[in-house]
Amino acid sequence: MSEYILEMLNITKTFPGVKALDSVNLRVKRGEIHCLVGENGSGKSTLMKILSGVYPYGEYSGDIIYDGKIQKFSRISDSEKVGIVTIYQELALIPELTVYENVYLGHEILKGKTIDWNETIVQADKMLKKVGLDVNPSVKIKDLGVGKQQLVEIAKALSKNVKLLILDEPTAALNEIESENLLNLITELKKEGVTSILISHKLKEVTAVADTITVLRDGKFISTMDVESEPVLEGKIIKHMVGREIDDIYPKRPNKNIGEVFFEVANWSAYDYNLGRQILKNIDFNVRKGEIVGIAGLMGAGRTELALSIFGNSKGYKVEGDLIIEGKKVNVKTVKDAIEAGIAYVTEDRKGNGLILIDDIKSNITLANLKDLSKNGVVNSHEEIKIANEYKASLNIKAPSIEQKVGNLSGGNQQKVSLAKWLFAKPNLLILDEPTRGIDVGAKYEIYTLMNKLVEQGMSIIMISSELPEVLGMSDRIYVMADGKFVGELSQEEATQEKIMQLATY
Amino acid sequence: MELLKEAKQLIKQNLREYGMYIALVVIMIIFSITTGGLFNSSRNISNLINQNGYIAVLTVGMTLVLIICNIDLSVGYVAGFLGAVAAILLTKTGLPVYVVIPVVLLMGILIGLFNGILVGKLKIPAFVVTLAGMMIFRGALILITEGTGTIIIPNKTFNAIGTGFIPDIVQGSDIHILTLILGGLAILFYIWTQVKTRRNNIKYNLQVLSLPMFIIKLVFISIIIGYVTWILANYNGLSWTTVVVAIVVATYHFITNKTQLGRHIYAVGGNIEAAKLSGINVKKITYIVFASMSMLAALAGILYTARLQSASTIAGNGFELDAIAAAYVGGVSAAGGVGKVTGSIIGALVIASLTSGMNLMGVGAHYQYIIKGIVLVIAVAFDVITRKKSK
Numbered sequence: 001m002s003e004y005i006l007e008m009l010n011i012t013k014t015f016p017g018v019k020a021l022d023s024v025n026l027r028v029k030r031g032e033i034h035c036l037v038g039e040n041g042s043g044k045s046t047l048m049k050i051l052s053g054v055y056p057y058g059e060y061s062g063d064i065i066y067d068g069k070i071q072k073f074s075r076i077s078d079s080e081k082v083g084i085v086t087i088y089q090e091l092a093l094i095p096e097l098t099v100y101e102n103v104y105l106g107h108e109i110l111k112g113k114t115i116d117w118n119e120t121i122v123q124a125d126k127m128l129k130k131v132g133l134d135v136n137p138s139v140k141i142k143d144l145g146v147g148k149q150q151l152v153e154i155a156k157a158l159s160k161n162v163k164l165l166i167l168d169e170p171t172a173a174l175n176e177i178e179s180e181n182l183l184n185l186i187t188e189l190k191k192e193g194v195t196s197i198l199i200s201h202k203l204k205e206v207t208a209v210a211d212t213i214t215v216l217r218d219g220k221f222i223s224t225m226d227v228e229s230e231p232v233l234e235g236k237i238i239k240h241m242v243g244r245e246i247d248d249i250y251p252k253r254p255n256k257n258i259g260e261v262f263f264e265v266a267n268w269s270a271y272d273y274n275l276g277r278q279i280l281k282n283i284d285f286n287v288r289k290g291e292i293v294g295i296a297g298l299m300g301a302g303r304t305e306l307a308l309s310i311f312g313n314s315k316g317y318k319v320e321g322d323l324i325i326e327g328k329k330v331n332v333k334t335v336k337d338a339i340e341a342g343i344a345y346v347t348e349d350r351k352g353n354g355l356i357l358i359d360d361i362k363s364n365i366t367l368a369n370l371k372d373l374s375k376n377g378v379v380n381s382h383e384e385i386k387i388a389n390e391y392k393a394s395l396n397i398k399a400p401s402i403e404q405k406v407g408n409l410s411g412g413n414q415q416k417v418s419l420a421k422w423l424f425a426k427p428n429l430l431i432l433d434e435p436t437r438g439i440d441v442g443a444k445y446e447i448y449t450l451m452n453k454l455v456e457q458g459m460s461i462i463m464i465s466s467e468l469p470e471v472l473g474m475s476d477r478i479y480v481m482a483d484g485k486f487v488g489e490l491s492q493e494e495a496t497q498e499k500i501m502q503l504a505t506y
Numbered sequence: 507m508e509l510l511k512e513a514k515q516l517i518k519q520n521l522r523e524y525g526m527y528i529a530l531v532v533i534m535i536i537f538s539i540t541t542g543g544l545f546n547s548s549r550n551i552s553n554l555i556n557q558n559g560y561i562a563v564l565t566v567g568m569t570l571v572l573i574i575c576n577i578d579l580s581v582g583y584v585a586g587f588l589g590a591v592a593a594i595l596l597t598k599t600g601l602p603v604y605v606v607i608p609v610v611l612l613m614g615i616l617i618g619l620f621n622g623i624l625v626g627k628l629k630i631p632a633f634v635v636t637l638a639g640m641m642i643f644r645g646a647l648i649l650i651t652e653g654t655g656t657i658i659i660p661n662k663t664f665n666a667i668g669t670g671f672i673p674d675i676v677q678g679s680d681i682h683i684l685t686l687i688l689g690g691l692a693i694l695f696y697i698w699t700q701v702k703t704r705r706n707n708i709k710y711n712l713q714v715l716s717l718p719m720f721i722i723k724l725v726f727i728s729i730i731i732g733y734v735t736w737i738l739a740n741y742n743g744l745s746w747t748t749v750v751v752a753i754v755v756a757t758y759h760f761i762t763n764k765t766q767l768g769r770h771i772y773a774v775g776g777n778i779e780a781a782k783l784s785g786i787n788v789k790k791i792t793y794i795v796f797a798s799m800s801m802l803a804a805l806a807g808i809l810y811t812a813r814l815q816s817a818s819t820i821a822g823n824g825f826e827l828d829a830i831a832a833a834y835v836g837g838v839s840a841a842g843g844v845g846k847v848t849g850s851i852i853g854a855l856v857i858a859s860l861t862s863g864m865n866l867m868g869v870g871a872h873y874q875y876i877i878k879g880i881v882l883v884i885a886v887a888f889d890v891i892t893r894k895k896s897k
Contacts, residue, residue: 314782336785345783353779358843359772367773368784370766377765385710401712421784 002068005030005164005195006051011062013046013055020046023062024221026214028164033186033196035206038216039241039501040299040466044199047216048166052086053079066164080107083163087153089172089300095142100124102141103156127155131185146277147178154185158194165189165196171205172300173275183209201298203234203505215240234502242468242497249445250473253452258476259289260326262460263343263429268321270309279305279317281485287429287460292451294475295464296500302484303464304348307431311345312338325429339368344427346418348434348464350411354418357407361399362388364406364417369425391420396446412443419450430454431462436470448474468497480504512719522837522892526849526885530856537863544866545859548741551734556668556813558858559747560585560806562851564829565836566758567802569850570795572833573775575842576625576632578796579826580639581803584617586822587643589807590650593657593817596664603663607808614804617643618797626792640826648819657817668812671742672749682743689735693728700724747809751851754802758847771795776843831878832857835885839893856881 006028013021021043028034036044049055051064053073064071066082073079076086093102103124108115124137133151141149150170157165167186171179186196187209200206206213213232215222222240225232263286270280279302287293295303309319312335323330325341332338338345347354355364365388366373373383388402395416399409406417415435422430432451436444451474455461465471471478478495480488480503488503517524537545544550564581571578588610595606617639624635651657659665676683700720707714715723738744762768773781774791782788806825811817836853838845857878864874 311783312785334785334787335783336787339785347783353777353783356773356776356780356843358776363769363772367769367781367786370769374766377767379764379766379769381764382706382710385706385712389710403712 003029004065005067007063007065008047008051009063009065011047011050011060011064013043013050013060019219021050021060021219024216024219026221027224028195028197029212031190031193031195032211033190033198033209035210035213036197036199036216037201037203037206037213037237037241038222039468041218042216042241043219044216045168046219048086048168048197048199051079052076052084052166080160083161084166085157085160085162085164086166087150087157087168087170089169091146091149091153093141093149093152093156096140098138098140099128099135099144099152100137102152103127103137103159105156107160123159124155127159128152130158131155132181145178146173146275147175147181150174150178150182151185154182154189158189162194165194166199167196168199169201169300170198171200171202173277179205201300201505203237206237207232207234213237217241217243234505235498238498238501238505242501249441249448250470251445251449251452253456255456256290256476257456257458258291259458261286262289262291262326263287264322264324265310266322266324268306268309268319268323270305270313270317270319272305272315272317279484280309281483283321283486285479285486285489287462289460290455290458291476292455292461292463292474294471294478295462295481296466296468296471296478296504297481298504299466301481301504303481304433305484306481307345307433307462307464310338311335311343311431339425339427342426342428343431344368344422344425344429345431346422346433346435348437350414350418355406355414355421358405360403360405361392361397361409361417362402365391365402365420365424368421372424372426387424391424395420395423395450410439412439412446415439415443415447419447423454427459429460429462431464433464434466435463436465436467468500471495471500472497509716509718509722512716516715516719522889523849525888526835526837526852526856530852530859533856533859533863537859537866541863541866545863546737548737550862550866551737552741552745554858554862555738555751556745556747557862558854559668559745559751560809560813561825561828561832561858562751562854563754563802563806563809564825565832565850565854566754566847567799568826568829568833569836569838569845569847570758570762570771571632571799572830572838573771573842573845574791574795575775575778576792576795577636577830578621578632578639578799579636580617580621580643581636581799581806581829582822582825582827583640583643583647584614584800584803584822585807585810585825586820587647587650587807588614588804589811589821590647590657590817592664592808593659593811594650596659596661597657603661606664610808611801611804614801614807615797616800618800618803619793621800622793622796625796626789644822647822651817651819655819659811659815659817664808665812665815667746667750668809669815670746672744672746674743680740682739682741685735685739685743688744689731689739692735693731696727696731697724747813750805750809754805755847755851762847767791767794772843828857829854831882834889835882837889839889840886841893853885 004027008026011021011024024043024047026047038044050060053076056074057072094105100121104120109120109123110116121137128135128137131151131154133148133155135144135148141152170182174182183205190196210227212224212226214224215237265283265285268280268283269278272279283306297303308315309317310323312332313319314335323332330341332341351357362384366384370379373380385402392402397413397416399413406414409417435447451461463474472495476492478490478500479486480500482504490499534546568578591613592606592610595601595609621635621639624630625632672684674682674684704714704720762771770786770791773784773786774788778788810821832854833845833850834840835856836850838850860878860881861874
């Protein structure tokens, strides 16, 4: 029997326009805890999706050797059959069903043609004991906390005779005690012969439980470190995670003119009723006139939630704290209030909640500020056409006409329409959430140039970004967020990728 | 040759919209032939329009409801119930028509607001809310007509809304002169707005039809308006029902195309999350759309009751389904966000023509339902497929 339970060799996977994985190798030893780390977009999740069969055989190149055999999974059930089970970040449990129904969902225990509920309950109870979860199996999932739900997921995996357990950010939604319990459980399972692959952003956890650590960066394999032979320091992992240079793609801003504090957020907290937990904790920060403030952090740190809670709280969180504009407290209860207070928010998800894809460029640009174009509620269509043409020209939106449907534009041009829409709302504070996600280098440069021009004119910009080079290249000041809190503030001079990562992974 | 090319391109780009107009013309021509000219007789066309006025009014309201991705199943019995209320107010209380009609419309608005709050604020699915409304108003209709049975309405003014025609300026003429004049004005107004829009679009470098194509379009539409006017003028002229429908269509066409409210309605239907993040009050839009729907249901109830000159205990049965079908046939997207008031009216005309033509041909009710069902499925399938292609 080979030392390795799993070898993924030369795995390459391309999405239209992007190479998500480039000849990646991953070797996992039998009975170890193998941690997979890397920045957002480094390809960890893609690699695991290939392993579990979400991206079927044929959609990638390279070999998966599991248990000594080359595997060709074409769906998730294929990988589960040989004992590979993935637990995703978003739990895949059905809230309205009971614990025992969930544990055996998809691989029900049958007596003849029908489900043997008695046996199901007995077996589910056994699995729950194994993961140390002391609840009645007849309780509904929705009545359990996230930590306990996570354990139910693991019980479900055990019920499938798991040999290789993949956990994608399992502690992202858990508090410290729950996290510790979960990590202890994984260590326990190791003793029983279950191999685990753990994806985590929290390097403390990683160094605590890992036997081996593999680092990915930009879809490439960087290193595999054996913790047993030599303890690995967090600093070393971070270096491997970020180790690239900032290219010269960020236009310089020669005449900086940073003024007084324009916008302040004081003691800001938010509670999400749907998740049933605190998502933002006592946040304080400010933005000056003519300043670009970057907010860095890893996925799930709460950056978008922060922006949405400030911008009229459309998600209906329970919010506490103050928003202060030019020294005066403002009362922002709805998105309309926020727009009237001079705040604009350009979403990270332009297709999902930014643009109306079935409408044309013109009506998308004017939607947030039709008021300015209307008299007695009647829209002045001449003025509208004129405005739309102006923005099309000034932002260099490439389309045959302003009557083109936004859904037919490229990502970069859609993003420009989204920007035009919010510039037309005439804000003083512009919140940009992942302003260059999924767009090409040329359009990125245009957007950076535009940002510089706007702050020179006195606007304040908050830029949320997961791309560290972008944060470093564009921001005058950087806040780092982790776990719903602001964990650090860095000036442009002192900020480095390593420092930000150190803070973000605390 | 150039012209043919442009026409091809045009039809390709606007397949869904033009397809409907073409379908309507084809249906009308086929029925005119199969019924030996009976279908396109003045009397039949006049009846066709007047008989379906209440459906047209409902369809206009339903268009907005469907655009914001909701549905209203209660409109049929709301129309039936409020029609009966109007009859009772007229016969029992002796209130004048000029009071009864606004009161009934106001009751419609209140019913709609109630629906809108349940849907928009409490987030109860519109299907459930309005299904409940359908049951409730069906019961209410039976309740208030139980004692009397069918209520005959003796009020001439009220009945004229459903059965009367506009007076002529010249007495004793075979042809209805005022109708001809109004038709002529309609054509002039149409040409004037089209020319104005074209001029502006050229000014702003927007895409326009080539001049010959533009003229062909103007002539084509003018001929249709002219033809319908001529036919109506040869019978009794323009009916009051037609006038009411025309006012409703013009008002809603203006609101949906020209106003902030209209744009917000389309935005909510196109992407509700984006609408919210654009500062649009989605709840308010929901209230308005449902209130307008039930107000139009009240108007439909008035038209229907006036046409029958009585309120019956079963009025309203199936109206909502006709209205929904007409809107879908008329190009409202099943996914929301897309649809035109004018398109829905064409949809209503397609269905009305099918019914009328098949009646004249003596096709049984069973086959009529089957054929209308098939037409509905084809229209929506066509819609879904052409949309997929354009992506």
